[in-house]
Amino acid sequence: MNKDAALLKCSDIYVRFGGVMALSGVSFQAEKNSISALIGPNGAGKTTLLNVITGMISQSEGSIEFKSRDLSSIAAHIRSQEGMIRTFQNLEVFAHMSVLENVMTGAHNRYKYTVLDSILKTPKYFARERQCRDAALEKLKFVGLEKERDLPALDLPYGKQRLLELARAICGDPALILLDEPAAGLNSRETRTLGEVIAAIRQDFGITVVLVEHDMELVMSISDQITVLNFGQVIAKGTPRDIQNNPEVIEAYLGSDD
């Protein structure tokens, strides 16, 4: 893979929270159509990096390039419109909506019409709503939730809410999705299903995936590239095989003898 194929490129990111350095000089990139994982012990700065990339918090220093465009100081909702969508570690499904409406909300900027169109119920309103609905149903089918489409989102069991978040994220037709610990709280069977869904997201939709995850089996089985963070710094990068045999990584996870 050549360097020009990088869809997302973070260079020298620093994030300070008061006196604490959450990230110091992290560089990270995701190649087009790849699955890249970010791993590291708790508090290593993985979620912070995700927050910086998606614009939830702003970095003290460093730049973020997406589709070769500098997005370093652009608002979160515009980054999303540019094609990067994330999921959350603590589920953030929309509680006041049905499963289907949740996924339709994911396509907020894909099927546009004005408020006036909706108030007057113009033909454009009906056409776009139908397209949006069809797209959402297709994504629900993809993650296997089409039967639950009319349930209130909060009535879904935990594992299915995770899948719902995935369906909602891909319904916006993003170029990149960032998943923050998608397997947290799932049993091993659900985790396997999740792994298949993530692989299919890349395969079927051509979406690039960035994955923050603790479940090593999942990470090792689906990732092309792994970046290891510890104390806000990158300590290793490579393929799953490289990482598994890297002494520094083993030390970070297990501690050294002395």
Next chain:
Amino acid sequence: MGGKQNIISLAVFIVVAAGFPWILPSEYYISILILSGITAIAVVGLNLLLGFAGQISLGHAAFFGISAYTSAILTTNYGFPVLAGIICGIFLSAIVAFLIGMPALKLKALSLAMATLGFGLIVYIFMNETITLTGGPSGFVGIPRFNIMGYDFYSDLAYYYLVASSLTVVIIISLNLINSRAGRALKAIHSSENAARVMGINVHRYKLFVFVLSAVFAALAGGLYAHYLSFVAPSAFGFHASLQLIVMAILGGMSSVWGGVIGALFLTSMPEFLRIYEELETILYGLILILCMMFMPQGLAGGLGKLAGYVSGKLFRRGLK
């Protein structure tokens, strides 16, 4: 989705609203209905903000008042036609809402409550103190009755139909808005602003939009109010009035457009019926509020919906559904 259900409830509402005056025992009740309808317009608007977008405003009666006074002053002192006066009132309220909402909606929950409370109080003080303009605490009198192209809405029955059709338009706008991408965006903001942002929703713009829209509805209500009573006084637009609007929205049911209508009708007319109990009135009023919230946490609209579901379940148990 909710499309068919909305059309049915809307049809029922129109039939009931059109027939209501004919089953009432006296002309007096029509005036209660008019005031309920006017209040309902404001509460439906507040409910879009409070129930759907999850943003609070403790100063909503101010928008009601700004428009009522604007229209009253322009028509009485400057000879504006009533319709033009009301439109000016709505415009001014919308502009004020925009200017207040711009900074205030960046605040969350309790801070937003405090900011809107402060705004409401300032408007209230302004109405009391600018005596040459507003008449001060003793009020502003001699406001012309609503008229359009030479037709005066002098009879209460005519005014009732004016209010009922305005309310119907407000309900249709609200229902259509909720069942659209803007409606979903508002509900998304209610659940999680961060997740909404990630979906590409411009959170601040949508909040500002719904804040201004709810102020516009309150302002429409204010105009209809001033040109019905022909008298306005600051006491109708103070903190107590703002609180009343919120209680109506909550009691009626915040998760439905109809909740605002039911809450306003119920709480405006109830005191009239409790009046016969004289000194017990306030106690009964409070008791009814408490019991409603205990047994119908989803509000009256939610409670009625459940009842309707239960009844139709009993009736059509062998039906297809």
